[in-house]
Amino acid sequence: MSECRFDGQVAIVTGAGNGLGRAYARLLAARGARVLVNDLGGDMHGAGASRGPAARTAQEIVAAGGIAEANFDSVATGPGGKSIVKQAMDTWGQVDIVINNAGAVVARGPIDENTDDDFCTDLMVAAGGTFFVTKAVWRHMWDRNYGRIVNVSSSAFLGMNSSAGYPAAKGATWGLTRNLAYRATSQDKDIKVNCVMPTAAARMTKLMGDAISHGMERYYPPESAAAPVGYLAHRDVAVSGEMFATGGDIMRRVFVAVTPGYDAGEGRLTPELVRENFGTVFGEANSTLVLNAYDKVALDRRVDWQAGLGSVF
Incomplete structure (x- = not known):
């Protein structure tokens, strides 16, 4: 069985300072990709900024013998998305892979307690970030006739006792995935766009209480959700426009x-x-x-x- 390698390729991973994004970035780098590690460095509720998380992940990759640069821009604006892609292009001259992983849980509580601003922020980080970064790289991939995009959704959009903004944003992420995949396929472009809804221990899972959080740390470390993303980002991926449930070293198809x-x-x-x-x-x-x-x-x-x-x- 041949190894899935990414030698000669460039990957952008957003929200890669911690958790899942960090696991995705490290896997791609360990298999030969040059990785732009993006993270604004805010907390899980979207507040603040720090260069520490992105710099730390990039340093870990370099220390392990890989190639990485840190990026500290916000995905939640058009200029931020352009700046992220520009840094990768200026540094390595191409972008082959984008993992749209960044997200935040800003609004909390029932919908009647959510502020308009918090709802919009939830949308702009997860759904907006996916849109802005992909928009900035799309023409480059289209003209080269190659690209692999993996968008990170969440089972939250299937329904759970949470605020309204985060599930809405993650549902929009799947809709965007289907749109992009269909457009590329209809024009016979070798651009594959797929989506995952990972279950993994992360900063956000601590909101679920100790019993669930401890179980997830034991059985669902971020690394247990990384391999499916590695395949979906690879040249050999056979599908586009699909959703997969990942985590715990399990991969399942989700469909309509x-x-x-x-x-x-x-x-x-x-x-x-x-x-x-x-x-x-x-x-x-x-x-x-x-x-x-x-x-x-x-x-x-x-x-x-x-x-x-x-x-x-």
Whole structure:
């Protein structure tokens, strides 16, 4: 079995000063990549800034025989995203891999206690950071016809007893992943964009209480979620637009499916019929996996959806 190597390639890893980002950066560097280690150095709630975390991870990589530079820009603004990519380009002349890992939990408590500013900050760090860094590097990858982007989402967007901002941001990250992957695939570009929802011990997991935090430290160290990202960032990755649950040395596929549903016939569907047939709507048997918007609308064959391929779809 040949080793997954990244010799001659350049990777940007955001939020790489601690936890998962640090594990991703160290794995890529250990396998030959030159790594730009980005971290603003704020706390897990997005407050403050320090050059310490990014510098420390970069120093660890260099001490282990790898090549790395530290970057201290915020991912949460357009200028910050451009500056991150510019440093990598100025230093090494190319960017092959981007791991959009940076995130913060700013808003806390139920939605009616979340401030507008805190909600927006949650969105701008995770979803905005993914957008700004990817936007800054996209044309470079497009013109070179090569790129590997791994966006870091979270199972929080599936629903949990948390604030509203962080799950919303992580859900948006998957939507952006699907959009970018579809656009690149539709133009036959060798740019693969995938997403992970890791479970790993990190600063944020201490908010879950001692019992969960201790269990995660034992079974879900950040390094146990790094290998899947290494594969998704590799030249050999076989898919794009996919989501994977990672952590604990386990990798699982996460996907969207549409049920066969209930068809009342044209012009006949009423709220009462929906109520009476909701079990059929809700049943999971014979569901269809959908990878994009076209797959979903094409389930109804009454419209010539193919006419929109290459434009709408």
